[in-house]
Amino acid sequence: MLFDKLNSVDYRWYLVRTKPGRERELCSLIERGKGSVRNILEVYCPTHTRVCVRRGEDERRLPLFDGYVFVLATQSALVEFLRVNCSDAYLRYNRKRTPDEKATACTIPESQMCAFRDYNENYADKVIVLERPYTDYAFNAKADVPNEIVRVADGPLAGQKGYICRFHRKKGLVFRVQGMLPGSWLTVTYPNVSDLHVVRLHNAEGDRLTVGTERGRAADLLVGILQGCGCGERTQSLFYELTECLAAGLSLEALRKRLQALGENALADRLAGLSAKEAEQLVNLARYERDTPGYVRENWPKVSLRPFLTPTSGTGLEEGRSEAELRHPDFTETVRRVDITEEVYYPSRQEDGKVTTTYYAHIGMMEEREGLVLFANWDGFLGEYFLTAGKANEKLVSGTVRTVCNGTIFTETERLMESFRNYAPTLYKVLTDSDSAVRTVQDFKVGEDTLNVFAIRSSVREKEAAKDRLVETCVRICTEINTTSHLAVWRRYLRTVWLHT
Numbered sequence: 255m256l257f258d259k260l261n262s263v264d265y266r267w268y269l270v271r272t273k274p275g276r277e278r279e280l281c282s283l284i285e286r287g288k289g290s291v292r293n294i295l296e297v298y299c300p301t302h303t304r305v306c307v308r309r310g311e312d313e314r315r316l317p318l319f320d321g322y323v324f325v326l327a328t329q330s331a332l333v334e335f336l337r338v339n340c341s342d343a344y345l346r347y348n349r350k351r352t353p354d355e356k357a358t359a360c361t362i363p364e365s366q367m368c369a370f371r372d373y374n375e376n377y378a379d380k381v382i383v384l385e386r387p388y389t390d391y392a393f394n395a396k397a398d399v400p401n402e403i404v405r406v407a408d409g410p411l412a413g414q415k416g417y418i419c420r421f422h423r424k425k426g427l428v429f430r431v432q433g434m435l436p437g438s439w440l441t442v443t444y445p446n447v448s449d450l451h452v453v454r455l456h457n458a459e460g461d462r463l464t465v466g467t468e469r470g471r472a473a474d475l476l477v478g479i480l481q482g483c484g485c486g487e488r489t490q491s492l493f494y495e496l497t498e499c500l501a502a503g504l505s506l507e508a509l510r511k512r513l514q515a516l517g518e519n520a521l522a523d524r525l526a527g528l529s530a531k532e533a534e535q536l537v538n539l540a541r542y543e544r545d546t547p548g549y550v551r552e553n554w555p556k557v558s559l560r561p562f563l564t565p566t567s568g569t570g571l572e573e574g575r576s577e578a579e580l581r582h583p584d585f586t587e588t589v590r591r592v593d594i595t596e597e598v599y600y601p602s603r604q605e606d607g608k609v610t611t612t613y614y615a616h617i618g619m620m621e622e623r624e625g626l627v628l629f630a631n632w633d634g635f636l637g638e639y640f641l642t643a644g645k646a647n648e649k650l651v652s653g654t655v656r657t658v659c660n661g662t663i664f665t666e667t668e669r670l671m672e673s674f675r676n677y678a679p680t681l682y683k684v685l686t687d688s689d690s691a692v693r694t695v696q697d698f699k700v701g702e703d704t705l706n707v708f709a710i711r712s713s714v715r716e717k718e719a720a721k722d723r724l725v726e727t728c729v730r731i732c733t734e735i736n737t738t739s740h741l742a743v744w745r746r747y748l749r750t751v752w753l754h755t
Contacts, residue, residue, distance in 0.1 A: 400460030478568020500540030634750025
């Protein structure tokens with residue numbers, strides 16, 4: 255709606271119906287006549303009147319906007335113009351809901367009109383209209399998981415949010431656009447999401463922890479408690495002993511009393527202070543150990559340094575401080591508070607936002623002959639990376655060029671692959687740049703154990719700057735992998751590094 259304050263004239267976008275196929279003729283007629291008629295400002299005819307519509311497995315081109323023209327004018331001026339100049343065109347009216355209700359002309363708000371024009375002119379020919387409502391695409395019934403929610407980062411669809419769904423073996427982006435009637439929406443899909451630069455959004459209502467991550471969080475919680483209570487070299491043996499005691503039927507309260515009787519008062523007090531959620535995590539891990547004897551020993555054969563990012567600190571941070579230090583037999587551990595902000599989406603409200611979550615980064619530090627080495631535990635993730643040796647590893651890192659045979663001619667074409675170069679540039683730099691301060695180290699020796707780590711070397715004087723750089727680099731790698739719709743396998747391995755909430 256536009257309002258001319260000086261002349262008190264109320265302009266609105268009206269929907270004019272004509273015979274299918276005559277839209278351009280009517281548009282030209284109004285365009286020629288508006289110069290000599292007061293209060294008709296603009297006329298718009300959709301450029302794409304036939305669109306690709308998918309009905310089940312069938313796809314066909316159908317008329318979606320046939321016979322409609324949009325006119326910005328006053329109602330009286332438009333009605334009079336149509337009466338005099340075009341007898342087979344008329345205003346579209348809203349359907350009456352009650353017999354006594356007065357019929358009103360169908361008008362379209364300016365913001366909705368802009369959104370409709372943007373859709374029709376920029377990507378009506380690139381997308382497929384879907385018959386099912388938008389909300390039907392929120393969940394993958396076959397996999398029993400919510401579909402990924404993404405935001406398009408750039409290009410004609412920049413800012414659009416939608417679900418990634420599989421159609422005919424291809425992943426498409428399903429989103430909704432403003433329809434041509436007030437309050438109406440079209441559900442559409444862009445057929446190949448790999449053509450778009452998208453950012454994954456955390457589903458604030460649908461995403462949930464995997465069972466594996468739940469158990470990882472429980473194991474990490476218990477290891478953190480043991481290390482925070484100063485158990486030192488006994489941490490690993492106590493970790494196994496306590497989970498096996500709980501699996502054998504000992505309750506947390508009974509376990510606490512047993513520890514008190516053994517003189518382990520700090521550990522007993524810490525177990526007494528567990529929240530209900532933390533206690534449930536430990537009990538669920540113990541139940542799984544009971545049903546699958548040896549599970550804990552098999553999956554946590556070494557607990558020298560906790561995963562890089564965890565949801566619990568394991569040791570109390572003094573008020574006003576964001577770091578604490580733990581002494582281990584072979585190294586010193588820094589536990590640092592890290593706040594990570596993520597984009598989230600609320601499907602039921604069709605709203606997005608940001609959520610900041612506190613995690614704790616764990617950095618080990620050891621003295622060397624020429625200074626210090628600082629390292630972060632990425633054992634599971636990097637272990638999988640080091641297993642992708644040879645050509646597979648090259649494709650994973652670089653992943654752009656391939657040779658294609660077209661008859662007898664061989665040509666090189668660019669092909670985006672699910673590689674670190676394209677979707678995790680910080681990790682790509684660490685892996686390939688010889689000048690990178692942060693490097694990967696395979697089988698890094700930590701006492702009697704070996705870990706696959708990200709490490710940085712530093713002098714004693716510059717250790718704080720080196721620590722900052724290592725934490726920032728590792729956090730950036732975590733967020734890059736977590737916010738791409740690609741690298742799904744590596745997001746699964748990421749849970750051995752970042753016990754994500």
